[in-house]
Amino acid sequence: MLPKLIWLSADTGGHQVRAAVSPLGASIQQLWVDGVSVVRGSETAIPTSGSGIVLAPWPNRVRGGSWMLDGQTQQLELTEAGPGNAIHGLLATTEYAVGRVSGRSIVLSAPIRQPAGYPFDLATNVEYRIVADGIAVHHRIVNRGNRAAPVGLGVHPYVRLGATPAEKLKIAISAERTLLLGVDNLPLESVAVDGTPYDLRQAVGVRSSPAHACFTDLAAPDGRVRLRLIGEVSAVEVWADRRFRWAQLYVTADFPGLERGELAIALEPMTAPPDALNSGIDLHWLQPGQRWSRDWGISLLRLE
Numbered sequence: 001m002l003p004k005l006i007w008l009s010a011d012t013g014g015h016q017v018r019a020a021v022s023p024l025g026a027s028i029q030q031l032w033v034d035g036v037s038v039v040r041g042s043e044t045a046i047p048t049s050g051s052g053i054v055l056a057p058w059p060n061r062v063r064g065g066s067w068m069l070d071g072q073t074q075q076l077e078l079t080e081a082g083p084g085n086a087i088h089g090l091l092a093t094t095e096y097a098v099g100r101v102s103g104r105s106i107v108l109s110a111p112i113r114q115p116a117g118y119p120f121d122l123a124t125n126v127e128y129r130i131v132a133d134g135i136a137v138h139h140r141i142v143n144r145g146n147r148a149a150p151v152g153l154g155v156h157p158y159v160r161l162g163a164t165p166a167e168k169l170k171i172a173i174s175a176e177r178t179l180l181l182g183v184d185n186l187p188l189e190s191v192a193v194d195g196t197p198y199d200l201r202q203a204v205g206v207r208s209s210p211a212h213a214c215f216t217d218l219a220a221p222d223g224r225v226r227l228r229l230i231g232e233v234s235a236v237e238v239w240a241d242r243r244f245r246w247a248q249l250y251v252t253a254d255f256p257g258l259e260r261g262e263l264a265i266a267l268e269p270m271t272a273p274p275d276a277l278n279s280g281i282d283l284h285w286l287q288p289g290q291r292w293s294r295d296w297g298i299s300l301l302r303l304e
Helices: none
Strands: 006-012 015-022 027-033 066-069 072-075 097-101 105-113 121-131 134-143 149-151 170-173 175-181 187-192 212-218 224-230 234-241 246-252 264-270 284-286 291-302
Touching: 006 105, 006 121, 015 121, 015 134, 027 134, 027 291, 121 149, 170 246, 170 264, 224 246, 224 264, 234 264
Parallel strands: none
Antiparallel strands: 006 015, 015 027, 066 072, 097 105, 105 121, 121 134, 134 291, 149 284, 170 224, 175 187, 175 212, 212 246, 224 234, 234 291, 246 264
16 A cells, blocks of 8 residues: 655744655655745655655765675665666665654654665664744664664755746856766766856856756855755745755756646755765765764745
């Protein structure tokens, strides 16, 4: 029996917020703030094109699903059929166990128990909590095994600004560098964004922005990284704590159910870049018994 969406709602800080979370991938599928839809997802519990899923214990892709551990090759299941990579971690299609649920929050959990290519035991936990301007999300990973485990984290929300058409939307990502990607969407080299189409420090029209790009050296002057989809009078902000040192942008017309001319826009905070299990860049080694926590969220902002 398929799981169902779990709805949260609250009137808080003078705002009305409603959210729908699916146990599949611990994914957020709907978010409404004061009647404005700010998340594009599924109307069922089955995520659409990875909508809202948690990417753990690594974000993005692993080249050929292969990586080295203590001199031995580890082979992950290949979950990106065309390029033949392992994509979106190990829990993207997992049905999380639903724990504490209140009117305004939900806790979901899922274990990782030494699957092929990742010989580690982890406990993962996700809490969604309604706040005045949207949703706040807290992640916790605990190493239940007896050896250090490499971990990374990402999330895959598609954001929208109600029915605002793409022509009236802009994207802003305050990043100093981009990680150039090959045809397989895996890293080639890191370059400065200055003078390139990847410079989104000043808002750029959605149709003029890169369709698929990875960014780093993200500004976090107040301790938060901020990725924004901007309209004429309001903006959707995907924020994350400064330990999310990477961000992925994905713009597509292939999202199921789009009207002609519409685009789906994913703003994805990540703690590590694509193929981190091979490069080791910003990979966190979690010691036995150690706990690792990260925070992010989605807000609707009214522009001055």
